Amino acid sequence: MSKKPIVGITMGDGAGVGPEIIIKSLQHQHLYEQAHPIVIGDASRLVKANDILGNKVKIVRLKDTDAFDATEYGTVHCLDLHLLPEDLPFGKVSAEAGNAAFHYLKKAIELANQQKISAICTAPLNKEALHKGGHQYPGHTEILAELTGTADFSMMLSSPKLKVIHVTTHVGLLDAINMIEPERVLRVIKLAHDTLSKSGVAAPKIGVCGINPHAGENGLFGYGEEEEKIIPAIERAQGDGINVEGPLPADTLFFRAQRGDFDIVVAMYHDQGHGPIKVLGLESGVNITVGLPIIRTSVDHGTAFDIAGKGIADEGSMLEALRQAIELAPK
Template sequence: MTRPTIAITMGDPSGIGPEIIMKALALPEVHAICRSLVIGDAARLRQAGRIVGAGIAVDSLPDAGAAKFESTAVQCVDLNLVPEDLPFGRLSAAAGEAAYRYIEKAVRVVQAGQAQAICTAPLSKEALHAAGHKFPGHTELLAHLTGTPEVSMMLVSPKLRVIHVTTHVGLIDAIARIEPGLVERVIARGHDVLVKAGIEDPKIGVCAINPHAGEGGLFGRGEEAEKIAPAVEACRARGWDVSGPLPADTLFFLAGRGDYDMVVAMYHDQGHGPIKVLGLESGVNITVGLPVVRTSVDHGTAFDIAGKGIADERSLVEALRQATALAPKSAPATHATPSSTG
């Protein structure tokens, strides 16, 4: 089977993205599963390669069609946006603008059939905003670039899958935003992804908002009955194995031991906390509902360690594995013929 081509965005060039990309692409196991096409700046990747001691070259490409996947060098569509003196570990509008352009280009590459999925290195929301791009994060930016009205964030670790009803909003705003139609659509998107991944009849648990799922009205203002229960019943009416609303603390314990294939979290920290406790190095962020496959590392730019050569690439490697698993299984004929060296 032909390995899919994964477009890897470099993320914020002042963060750890360039370093973890070079570390990941030096691993034979990555080349064995996919063909990697970095969308970024070749000079920055070379600099990062020297910092981490990757020992691999970087080819500067004018466009995706020029990629030579039989080469052992990193294939980089070079947008040449990073100033030579841009420091690691420092927030800047220039870095935010570059991060935006990498994502924009990656979307075009996938839409043109030159790659089958996108895998994103981390960006800085503050730098993105400083560059004039007012998006809360990758998820909302990708939805905008692809004209998708609504998407969901799913976090995946070896022991847990979590999809979020709300993400980058304050807690009070999140509770106000939750309503049965939204909850049902999120459950449906998650169910669809699991079925496509080969889980024939996934068992899905839905978190409550309040402690003890409201304790029969003792906690909260009836949010579970008003906002969540109707969506659960609608999904059960479709013949799906969906339970809830359930107390979040108990549900995550049960899911962690394998009783559920996916948890539906109501807000950002409710879902992110358990995943991150299990280990940032193994977590992957998947945007569900886009017309293109997108996975990402489950960590930030780590400005405090950027440029020091100590960033952990394992989350990126896992994100590439997930992108490969979810990508369409046939590659376009326009690519150069791949070899086992990728």
């Protein structure tokens, strides 16, 4: 493997903004100074996106992995799986695009397991299209977990001022509350601690959200969920020497964390954690799946069908996701 990491970029849903933000991101020369980026997708779709953007780069089709460590600035190299119809419209849910997005990711996981790429960076997929394409997963995270045989995993969102890890993600709120239990909360606290420790943070400070307003306020709100589901996990983690505090009211915890009081926040459900990160800026948020045997980062936004194919999508989140994939990848 090259001294520079090889980062596999999955194209995501070809009807969304993925092809455009990939082309825009790979116009930044510094990426090629730090890594060999390879797109896993449909080269013809990248050509269309490149045309929309004014033919900014040269698209190079790859049929195998031999040239993965020979990328150069000014070109976008694509391992071409050739799964999409030529007339696929932008901005519409498509079973073909959903199926293709699954197979791009599956191929990337195979390459990572074979150590032919060092990390995976994913462009967004559309869950409705994924399901229409015959793949009944809530999202990227669950596909990655199943195809790598990973039982303990979690979604971590990262921005320059705030990191958030989730106990539950793509389930309804009532289901999420039912799923929260001490063992699950403890596993996520440990994943947060281990992930930050490996990245060089000494004794990471972890803040844990409550479920109810004001973290239940000693039984005033809710039915004792904090006492039953969260506090036992925190006490066990503290007993293991982990620097963790909670359950804390979510409405003030995120402010305290971005101020620097905590290195990471443990959120109980999807919107509790996603909202604060996205308020800080979609262009800087990155989705990282922790607990996997391979490195995977992703943009923290969706397929944006309303602007797909118009050439106006912002590549900031993709650039940040690529930066973190390069940083985390084995050298």
